[in-house]
Amino acid sequence: MASVATAAENTGFGDALRRWRRERRLSQLDLALAADVSQRHLSFLESGRARPSRAMTLQLAEALDLPLRERNRLLVAAGFAPVYATRDLDDADMAPVRHALDLMLSHLEPNPVLVLDRNWNMLRHNRAMDRAFAALGDPEALWARVCGDGPRNLLKFTFHPAGARPFIRNWEEVAGLLLWRGRREAEADANDTLHAVIDEILDYEGIPRRWRLPTHPDGPPPPILPLEYELGGQVLSLFSMLSGFGTAQDVTAEEIRIETFFPADDASAALLRALAAAD
Structure with missing residues (x-):
């Protein structure tokens, strides 16, 4: 079980994950099935009791069909660097x-x-x-x-x-x-x-x-x-x-x-x- 300090660090990710799940009108079970993860683990991620890996963060972002900008934000909330560049059109x-x-x-x-x-x-x-x-x-x-x-x-x-x-x-x-x-x-x-x-x-x-x-x-x-x-x-x-x-x-x-x-x-x-x- 995660410590209280670790849970506090993960709150930002959990809040963002829960907000997007509700935005997509999905239950925890719906998202768990779509992301091929247990509902229990998903509940722990949303509450901050578990910390997501980089691969799990991207897996959940894909299941939620997030825009690339929001996938980057979810990665940052989980403690990882963004994956997708935001280049100027003249680049x-x-x-x-x-x-x-x-x-x-x-x-x-x-x-x-x-x-x-x-x-x-x-x-x-x-x-x-x-x-x-x-x-x-x-x-x-x-x-x-x-x-x-x-x-x-x-x-x-x-x-x-x-x-x-x-x-x-x-x-x-x-x-x-x-x-x-x-x-x-x-x-x-x-x-x-x-x-x-x-x-x-x-x-x-x-x-x-x-x-x-x-x-x-x-x-x-x-x-x-x-x-x-x-x-x-x-x-x-x-x-x-x-x-x-x-x-x-x-x-x-x-x-x-x-x-x-x-x-x-x-x-x-x-x-x-x-x-x-x-x-």
């Missing part, structure tokens, strides 16, 4: 990642494409996205009003009264869905930063108080919900598709999201082509 080792992103950004023209981090901050974008922003006004001025000197955040840009919101014809319908998506992502990764972004958005002028509670569709939702932008008397209707790196072994690479916007009708496709031709 030499990230050249294959940058190459893949550049291919997508260029080959998907004239469709707008954004590269986002896990907090919906914009990392990269293509010329088509530049043209879409420019259609709403002076992009630099818009971003300055919405985000100041901070990261350019797509959620804030969509919800802010000085951002894209006045141009979106079906804004309330789209906004409810985006809030649901943002909350789901924040909860799945225990992402306090994204939770803070959502809390800030909920304090914007004109945001209904009812949106502070999770919203649910009244009936069967459509297969996709386009954003309908009003641009000088024309309507640009777009829906988005998310993609990412399926075999990422770096925290930054795993957290990258590529959001590609496709035209929802022929008129919108023609408008995207016309904007590209005029560029």
Whole structure:
């Protein structure tokens, strides 16, 4: 049996393990079976009466399907060094990642494409996205009003009264869905930063108080919900598709999201082509 001192050292790991198990809505028995460990040993790990090995920590992280960032944190809580690097996107080792992103950004023209981090901050974008922003006004001025000197955040840009919101014809319908998506992502990764972004958005002028509670569709939702932008008397209707790196072994690479916007009708496709031709 572990001493009182050893148990105190292990409390951080036990608390983190228990929090993630509850986040994943698993009983101790469920997690024990998934991780191929006895329920008794799992109970000892959560209470701090047993100390996990490095292999056991990674085994439990895999069973919990933790993001790489959270696997590192669980390792540190257990007293081990992190396994997964968090490289800058401009790092030499990230050249294959940058190459893949550049291919997508260029080959998907004239469709707008954004590269986002896990907090919906914009990392990269293509010329088509530049043209879409420019259609709403002076992009630099818009971003300055919405985000100041901070990261350019797509959620804030969509919800802010000085951002894209006045141009979106079906804004309330789209906004409810985006809030649901943002909350789901924040909860799945225990992402306090994204939770803070959502809390800030909920304090914007004109945001209904009812949106502070999770919203649910009244009936069967459509297969996709386009954003309908009003641009000088024309309507640009777009829906988005998310993609990412399926075999990422770096925290930054795993957290990258590529959001590609496709035209929802022929008129919108023609408008995207016309904007590209005029560029």
